[in-house]
Amino acid sequence: MKYYLCTLSALLLVSLSVSAQKVGIQPSILEFHVVPGVTESQVIRISNMSEAKVSFQAYLADWLRDSTGAHHYYKPDTLSRSCASWVAIDKNFIEVEPGKTEELVVRLQAPLDTKLFKQMKWAMLFLQSAEEQDSADRKNKQFNTKIKELLRVGVHIYQTPPAVTQMSAKAVTLKPVDGEKNAYDLYMVNTGETMLQCKAHLEVTNVATGAAFKLDKIEFPVFPDGKRTVRLVIPDTVPKGKYSALAILDIGEDASLEAIERTIEVK
Known part of the structure; x- marks a missing residue:
């Protein structure tokens, strides 16, 4: 209880x-x-x-x-x-x-x-x-x-037992936040055996001009079998327009990056 x-x-x-x-x-x-x-x-x-x-x-x-x-x-x-x-x-x-x-x-x-x-x-x-x-x-x-x-x-x-070492995660979805301008929720799952110290960030590229912006990383822990929603907000310094957005999930040097790509409109 x-x-x-x-x-x-x-x-x-x-x-x-x-x-x-x-x-x-x-x-x-x-x-x-x-x-x-x-x-x-x-x-x-x-x-x-x-x-x-x-x-x-x-x-x-x-x-x-x-x-x-x-x-x-x-x-x-x-x-x-x-x-x-x-x-x-x-x-x-x-x-x-x-x-x-x-x-x-x-x-x-x-x-x-x-x-x-x-x-x-x-x-x-x-x-x-x-x-x-x-x-x-x-x-x-x-x-x-x-x-x-x-x-x-x-x-x-x-x-954490010495034999429990497997690290893995899955980036599941990247969705816009209702009612909040230029905000997106990245939903991920810890599919491994250990607690993860994760980093997530957005990289956006203007479709028309090719101008690229790499946004600040957000750090957070997730337990095994844990799920986490991380809010990624595009700052006002990014010009308005249509962008290709790449949400990147990093769980450590010994594991592959997870990523989700989608087209977004910066307002």
């Missing part, structure tokens, strides 16, 4: 304090490549650069990116590609004094079943700051609620 939705890895839940907390959490991604029966440990470092002690609760979740790139979160061990049940942390509550750094050890304990190592798996580890309790102003006989700034940071956990 999905229990919350968020589009950012770090989400500011409440911001009513006078000064923001100064906290660093590194790294933001933990990449594992374990084989059956092996345990690997990695360390997350939480640095407190503020003048007050900070406290965090740690918990796991499942997650997916939808076709727009938004993150959807679920209870741990809900999704078929979850590795949340393989993950253990050495503590669920962390306190960090001012000017100090604390470490959180994350262990990925691989089961013995080799059938579970035919595909990539992933999870999310959240670190969420604790709330400050309400206090009463007895002198004025009124309750004065003090709300601490709550920070929730998601650390991505990826488990």
